[in-house]
Amino acid sequence: GIEKHLKLTAGAGWKNDLNPVYSFSSASEIFNRREKESGALFLFGVDGGIQSSKERGFSLDGSLNGELGMMSLENSTLNSLISGGYFFPADDNNLLRLSLSFHNSMINYSSPESLYIDSTLSLAHIYFSDYIYLLFFKISASWYKSTSELLSYLNGFFSSFESSGRIFAGEHFYFEGLSSFSISFFDDQVVEYHRHKDTYYGQLFIDGRFFSFSKGVVLGFDAGNLSIPLSFRYFYSRSFSNDIHRMLFWNDMDKNPLIHEKTRVDNTIEMNLRAIYYFTDHFGVNFSYLAHRNFSNVGEHYADYGDFNRVVHFVSTEVSYEF
Secondary structure: OEEEEEEEEEEEEEEOOOOOOOOOOOOOOOOOOOOOOOEEEEEEEEEEEEEEOOOOEEEEEEEEEEEEEOOOOOOOEEEEEEEEEEEEEEEOOEEEEEEEEEEEEEEOOOOOEEEEEEEEEEEEEEEEEOOOEEEEEEEEEEEEEEOOHHHOOOOEEEEEEEEEEEEEEOOOEEEEEEEEEEEEEEOOEEEEEEEOOOOEEEEEEEOOEEEEEEEEEEEEEEEOOEEEEEEEEEEEEEEOOOEEEEEEEOOOOOOOOEEEEEOOEEEEEEEEEEEEEEOOOOEEEEEEEEEEEEEEOOOOOOOOOOOOOEEEEEEEEEEEEEO
16 A cells, blocks of 8 residues: 655744855855845745555655745745655664655745755664664765855765664653764865955865764653654864965065965854644644854954854744645
8 A cells, every 4th residue: 555645834934144054164155245134934845755554665755845035035945855765674673764865955036046956865774662762873975966156166975874862751751862973075165356446366265075963952742732842952063174265465466475274163052942733633833943053263363254153043933734
């Protein structure tokens, strides 16, 4: 037999910083940044798929979700994903799933522009024991291909390992630990520019290789139709070598070029509180609050090519219906 599922989601939210963040090492439009803009968003999503109802078999899933800026179509995003896989039990307590997925990210509904496409091959392992605890492991390898000049450097290999473990504490509470590690080998970025009415000429070389890891915890409460997960996560990212910012001053040709080198390091903390209530088996509402704070060493010096310190607050409410 075949099992089918379809979920429709719609909602609204508010974010204090709508400007997009493309990647760990993005220098896109670094000398033409817009002022920080806050505003409301319309949220929507469609998720669906089919799956074998046997103990082993195939699954095929697809999703389309986005954020529509209520004040400006430029502050909008759209993501599409299609994934297929095969799952099979290793024994009574272990389940394996091999999957291949394709993802595309787009921006700006007034003039839609694809940013990149990535394909991912992954192997996941789930271990469960008498509903007391669950363990999850996933290793994946991705290949990114840029489809926009904004992210012309986003070409190359990305690999990650994720793990989590959940312990059930009584009938309604659970505790979950999260961990991940990733490594990226993207193209280096090279940016040349003239600034301040050609007062000086600049060259920027940004390393496209970096690694990151994260740790997190989830405190969860489930009672009947109500579910409340609260998560805290920490992320650390570091490039492999120095970025180089070279500046030559036209009005003083005898002056040696200013050369500023720095290895980019980011520390990020995140808190996400959600409350989900199901009025029926098919209809539910989801409230979410996300707080995101990035501490970057790019932005500490006057010769840095940008300021990547960032604070984001995002509040949203969504309703969903599952068929």
